[in-house]
Amino acid sequence: MSTLLQIDENRIRLSAIGLFKVGIHLVPTVRLLKQAAQSRVMIQVAGMKNFQPPPDYSDIELPEKPKLQYKDKVPTYAPNMKPPKMAKRLTLMRGPEPIHTEFIHKQYGIVALCGGRLNYGHLEMIRMTINRKMDATKMFAVWRVDAPWQPLTRKGQGKRMGGGKGAIDHYVTPIKAGRVIVEVGGKCEFEQVFPFLNEVAHILPFKAKATSYQLMQDEKIEEQRLQAANINPYTPEYVIRNNMGGCHSWISPFDKKWFFKYV
Secondary structure, rough: OOOOEOOOOEEEOOHHHHHHHHHHHHHHHHHHHHHHOOOOOOOOOOOOOOOOOOOOOOOOOOOOOOOOOOOOOOOOOOOOOOOOOOOHHHOOOOOOOOOOOOOOOOEEEEEEEEOOEEEEHHHHHHHHHHHEEEEOOEEEEOOOOOOEEEEEEOOOOOOOOOOOOEEEEEEEEEEEEEEEEEEEEEEEOOOHHHHHHHHHHHHHOOEEEEEEEHHHHHHHHHHHHHHHOOOOOOHHHHHHHHOOOHHHHHHOOOOOHOOOEEE
């Protein structure tokens, strides 16, 4: 290939004939570049891989009945016993749960973040959603709450005041903050059970979350770390115990016990 170049001291001139010849040789190269840009080019690169081994589930045994069992809508009483009525007893929902706060199987579940009540419809929603969406060949679920046992009364619409306490309308299960509602375990990871546990937690009549045993332990450690690293001496506990600003005259008696933690 010959190009007609006329080199001068001040400028370089490329003749029209030279441009034509260079263009003829550049056209195939431009076409190849366009094809390479449009097609997906795979470049193989060798490197060190460090894949973690899968978790060992050899110590987990699935129960004979892995799914959640049916809960009775009404408690069973003796034939000669009239179903007793009960007051509201809001103390059954107020404050922290003292007993059922840890996972027995140390895997996954739903934990209540505040107090509330579960009726028969809520328990059926939990049971049907989890039983339909979990893999019964690898997972199992267990209840951590009782069947509805506390009676709630209600009078008929348009009735006048008085006439005694109304008839029993339905039964509920009172829940306190920190109570484990249901547990899910088996040969599975948290990412597999989180979607349907989170779906159930958002439908409940009180705030709840889907979590795992490891996450709960990490939250406790983080809470202790923040408490130890706190440099502000005026904590809610300090303010209430010292009656700063005369707060005892307007705060709730339960705030004096739990320091604004459970409201």
